[in-house]
Amino acid sequence: MSTDHGDDHGHHLPAVEDWPRGFGEASWWPFITALGAGGLYLAAALYIVAGGPDSTISPMFAPMLGAASVGTFLLGLYGWLYHAFVSEFWSRGSNETSAKALRWGMIAFLGSELATFGAGFTYYFFIRAGTWPPGELPHLLGSLVLINTAILVASSVTLHWAHVAIRNNDRRKFVLGLLATLVLGVVFIGGQVYEYYEFIVHSEFTVTSGLFGSAFYGLTGLHGLHVSLGGALLAIVTIRALAGQYSAERHVSVSTVSMYWHFVDAVWIFLVVVLYAGAQLGA
Structure with a gap:
């Protein structure tokens, strides 16, 4: 070497x-x-x-x-x-073939992630088809989850804004968009940790609280892990952007990280509709 x-x-x-x-x-x-x-x-x-x-x-x-x-x-x-x-x-060197391979690699990875979340939702739908509610449920659809959802959706908007900026060679907007996305992602994780604290300490709702408890923490925890992974990827992209990397011709990792982040955002919206709103309205 x-x-x-x-x-x-x-x-x-x-x-x-x-x-x-x-x-x-x-x-x-x-x-x-x-x-x-x-x-x-x-x-x-x-x-x-x-x-x-x-x-x-x-x-x-x-x-x-x-x-x-x-x-x-x-x-x-x-x-x-x-x-x-x-x-x-x-x-x-800049190789368009390699760039396409990375993008298709991310698509294949997201396909496997879709199967992973699908298995978790299948478990939830299975218990949802039985006696409902399976025990006492805490108040799920509160202001915290709605604010957290708005924060994650906003992070997808700022990341898209950053992606468009680098394709137009606007480095200032690119870096600002990445920093805003990273901050919003960290705030979202903090909000989820606080939600866990409220449920566990004040509502005594834990992963051992029946079938719904295991499904709730399994799905939201899995999603939280993916957001944390996305935050690490965003941090690396942001560090690279601050170091002067990326241009209108070379931004393939920005594209792949954007794909991943938008996927995580879409999964969260589906999770809120099915797990939070669906469980609360059916109780």
């Missing part, structure tokens, strides 16, 4: 010293990302086990492991994507 960094605009590969000897371009970042993702499942299992009456596991283990896993996942994702796309952006 060449050590000449004269044309990489000051960027470097963050995992160079961590590459296993003899494995060329291999990197530890995908392993770190997978480790963080696996930790989330373990945290969820600990949360369920710790909720039992005879459990000897501290209830603090699950949220601590969950927070550490999210941090590990986002760190690994950042290093992975930085290595793959950021470090030598200007030294690579």
Whole structure:
């Protein structure tokens, strides 16, 4: 591997010293990302086990492991994507075939994500067909979820505005649109965390609160994880934009991240209509 960094605009590969000897371009970042993702499942299992009456596991283990896993996942994702796309952006040629491959790759990925959410909604529709409501439900369709929905929809608008701006080579509007989208995404996640706090502490509505509790937290938690992933992607795109990358001819990662973010937005709207409004109106 060449050590000449004269044309990489000051960027470097963050995992160079961590590459296993003899494995060329291999990197530890995908392993770190997978480790963080696996930790989330373990945290969820600990949360369920710790909720039992005879459990000897501290209830603090699950949220601590969950927070550490999210941090590990986002760190690994950042290093992975930085290595793959950021470090030598200007030294690579612009290849329309590669750009189309990345776009179709994102479409294929979103297809798999659609199947994942579809499985979760199938579970919800299955329990919805039975006796309803399956126990006492908290007040779901409040002002918080409506405000959060408006925030996420607004973030899609600002991201589209940014995407149009870079295609017109308007860097100022591009960067402002990305920053606005990133801030709105963080506020949305904060709103969802606060909603969980209200449900768990004040309404005593948890993932163990019957079939609906497991469906609610499973679907909203899955969506929250995807928004967090989208926030990490947006952060990387924003850092690249602030570093002077992207142009009207080279913005394929902006396009793919936009596709992902708009998909997450559409899933949330469907989730609010089906899970929040549907459960509340049918109670």
